[in-house]
Amino acid sequence: MPTENHNFAFANNPPIMTPPIDIPIELTTSSRLPEIDFSNLEFGKHTADHMLTVEYDNGVWQQPRIVPFGEIKLSPTSLVLHYAQTVFEGMKAFKMDDGKVSVFRMDKHYKRFLKSLERMCMPALPEDIFKEGIKALVKTDKAWIPNIEGGALYLRPFMIATEQRLGVKVSDKYLFMVVTSPVGPYYPKPLNMKIETEYVRAAEGGTGYAKCGGNYGASFLPTQLARQQGFDQVLWTDAKEHKYLDEAGTMNVMFVIDGVLTTPPLSTSILDGVTRDSILTLAPELGMTADERRITVEELESALSEGRVTEAFGAGTAAVVTPIQSISIRGNAYQLPEWNNDSFMVKVKNKLGDIRHGQEADAKGWNTVV
Numbered sequence: 001m002p003t004e005n006h007n008f009a010f011a012n013n014p015p016i017m018t019p020p021i022d023i024p025i026e027l028t029t030s031s032r033l034p035e036i037d038f039s040n041l042e043f044g045k046h047t048a049d050h051m052l053t054v055e056y057d058n059g060v061w062q063q064p065r066i067v068p069f070g071e072i073k074l075s076p077t078s079l080v081l082h083y084a085q086t087v088f089e090g091m092k093a094f095k096m097d098d099g100k101v102s103v104f105r106m107d108k109h110y111k112r113f114l115k116s117l118e119r120m121c122m123p124a125l126p127e128d129i130f131k132e133g134i135k136a137l138v139k140t141d142k143a144w145i146p147n148i149e150g151g152a153l154y155l156r157p158f159m160i161a162t163e164q165r166l167g168v169k170v171s172d173k174y175l176f177m178v179v180t181s182p183v184g185p186y187y188p189k190p191l192n193m194k195i196e197t198e199y200v201r202a203a204e205g206g207t208g209y210a211k212c213g214g215n216y217g218a219s220f221l222p223t224q225l226a227r228q229q230g231f232d233q234v235l236w237t238d239a240k241e242h243k244y245l246d247e248a249g250t251m252n253v254m255f256v257i258d259g260v261l262t263t264p265p266l267s268t269s270i271l272d273g274v275t276r277d278s279i280l281t282l283a284p285e286l287g288m289t290a291d292e293r294r295i296t297v298e299e300l301e302s303a304l305s306e307g308r309v310t311e312a313f314g315a316g317t318a319a320v321v322t323p324i325q326s327i328s329i330r331g332n333a334y335q336l337p338e339w340n341n342d343s344f345m346v347k348v349k350n351k352l353g354d355i356r357h358g359q360e361a362d363a364k365g366w367n368t369v370v
């Protein structure tokens, strides 16, 4: 198949729409809200009543709109279906104690979205469409934020290549959308992890740092195989030597080794997690020293066998922290100590929760009130 030339504005040269943008809202005439049982929510199963949608065509972003949630029309030759030009974000909106609604770390999510777009050769989305669009959408569907402890509205911004063509090429047309989903309190099940030393999630120079669909599709088989062996998830290692730890499937990984919060440094093969960044930022306030450095499987194994790893957990938007209870290294399973209310992971999770809900001052400006 021939590779065709393309011609459009790249992420580092964004076409900017002049603010303030006006976002027309078409409200639904039949809300699905009464059908939802907020006390029994499965992650991502239900979507709220509305969605944000905006098309990109001929180098220009078109009018953003909020419309009732519904199906979209896509040609079978839409480039995204064949060559996976698709990226997304995962973020949350919360109801604060004073009744206001806020979106957590919108700026960091926007910047990561831009990085993902650039890596996948997709045009930059203007900041005002992302931010004002999300604010307007969350405002429209604020009744969908579960009014229960730990409830949130999960936000899924995403962009896909929509040009109709079978030739391998960069798309000239895109669709950016935001859909949302009410989620309940997340009581994460402690994980049994396997260090992966056969399959690879991402290599340096690849797309590991981008939140693009292909990264996830490629991780399904190794994860499925690990599940068949009784593990919950795999812990990815570097692609060259399987020597250094990278991250987990949908979480960054953190350890407390010799009393120090230790996590692999950012690279082109791991995602720059917003939760990871928030935890590293808050650690000193909790009296914890943080160290971003390469961790070898060998080092982890000796530290585990010598009882020097007091905590291991995944960090991500869905659960904030997910405790790891065992790590299997080349067939040897190492157990982690039980966590309790004095564990760093519990304290930092509570602190983040307090900031998000306005129980603690938002000194870092992480909350955007809609």
Ligand SMILES: Cc1ncc(COP(=O)(O)O)c(C=O)c1O
Pocket (backbone or CB within 6 Å): 090, 247, 248, 249, 250, 251, 252, 271, 272, 273, 274, 275, 276, 315, 316, 317, 318
């Ligand atoms: C591969 C991967 N790593 C890490 C994370 C954690 O990132 P964040 O804290 O921004 O949710 C995610 C979740 O989005 C992920 O998919």
